[in-house]
Amino acid sequence: MIEFDAVSKIYPGGSEAVREFSLRVPSHRTVVLVGSSGSGKTTLLRMVNRMVDPTAGRVLIDGEDIQSRDPVQLRRSIGYVLQQGGLLPHRTIADNIATVPILNGMPRKQALAEVPALMARVGLDPGFARRYPGQLSGGQQQRVGVARALASDPNILLMDEPFGAVDPIVRRELQDELLRLQAELGKTILFVTHDIDEAFRLGDEIVVLKEKGLVAQRGTPQQILAAPADEFVRDFVGVGRAERQLVLEEVDGRTLAVDGDGRPVGILRA
Numbered sequence: 001m002i003e004f005d006a007v008s009k010i011y012p013g014g015s016e017a018v019r020e021f022s023l024r025v026p027s028h029r030t031v032v033l034v035g036s037s038g039s040g041k042t043t044l045l046r047m048v049n050r051m052v053d054p055t056a057g058r059v060l061i062d063g064e065d066i067q068s069r070d071p072v073q074l075r076r077s078i079g080y081v082l083q084q085g086g087l088l089p090h091r092t093i094a095d096n097i098a099t100v101p102i103l104n105g106m107p108r109k110q111a112l113a114e115v116p117a118l119m120a121r122v123g124l125d126p127g128f129a130r131r132y133p134g135q136l137s138g139g140q141q142q143r144v145g146v147a148r149a150l151a152s153d154p155n156i157l158l159m160d161e162p163f164g165a166v167d168p169i170v171r172r173e174l175q176d177e178l179l180r181l182q183a184e185l186g187k188t189i190l191f192v193t194h195d196i197d198e199a200f201r202l203g204d205e206i207v208v209l210k211e212k213g214l215v216a217q218r219g220t221p222q223q224i225l226a227a228p229a230d231e232f233v234r235d236f237v238g239v240g241r242a243e244r245q246l247v248l249e250e251v252d253g254r255t256l257a258v259d260g261d262g263r264p265v266g267i268l269r270a
């Protein structure tokens with residue numbers, strides 16, 4: 001479990017990124033922080049692996065205040081996936097994926113021997129192992145980023161807009177892949193996005209943030225969609241958007257769901 005206990009962050013220079021934020025991320029769950037640019041999402045995520053230290057408050061992992069943990073050791077024990085993959089361009093895919101296990105002291109040969117299974121796990125052809133990141137598509141690079149984050153089998157995965165730089169179709173594939181992986185692996189995932197649809201797809205729980213990490217609402221996707229806490233959440237979730245305004249229509253004896261623009265989006269199961 002990850003616990004934010006009234007954390008605040010004022011960056012040197014005076015910019016206040018987060019004000020007294022508290023949250024529990026239960027083990028084996030996916031919690032999504034969603035909010036517009038500058039709401040403090042990345043700052044909060046980075047507090048978990050001590051890339052950012054709070055100016056006030058505490059972050060605990062399984063009950064232990066991480067302020068007492070060595071930041072480098074801590075970072076290597078947590079998977080971290082970034083929007084641009086963060087891959088080393090002059091190292092092969094295999095070397096990129098094996099980086100953390102090797103840093104953790106695993107013999108290089110053994111770490112490299114585990115690469116094909118990791119690649120297969122994220123839906124990548126192990127034949128790509130000898131290629132370089134620039135030879136892969138954006139979506140494939142993101143899969144490498146996920147494989148690298150999983151390589152040392154961390155309990156916690158931090159994901160910062162990991163699918164933000166790929167086109168919508170690939171994005172959807174990567175989301176499906178993450179759902180499949182999570183059903184298999186049961187990691188504790190803290191996921192950051194500004195895309196509410198992505199949050200709805202992936203999150204067991206969603207935290208909608210306003211500026212400075214102020215929580216507008218938290219809950220399951222169902223709770224947030226059914227009962228947005230205020231005007232801000234209504235707007236953010238797009239309750240009034242045509243594609244969220246479904247009505248049922250009878251056509252040839254079957255019941256279709258039709259959106260606010262009249263487009264059919266689904267059919268009720270008999």
Ligand SMILES: Nc1ncnc2c1ncn2[C@@H]1O[C@H](COP(=O)(O)OP(=O)(O)OP(=O)(O)O)[C@@H](O)[C@H]1O
Nearest residue numbers: 011015016017036037038039040041042043044194
């Ligand atoms: N290293 C830094 N130094 C000073 N100010 C910073 C730093 N990092 C972030 N900030 C400021 O803190 C606030 C929150 O930034 P943060 O990146 O956490 O938000 P975010 O919700 O992740 O935004 P985005 O979606 O644009 O990444 C912003 O006002 C930003 O300008």
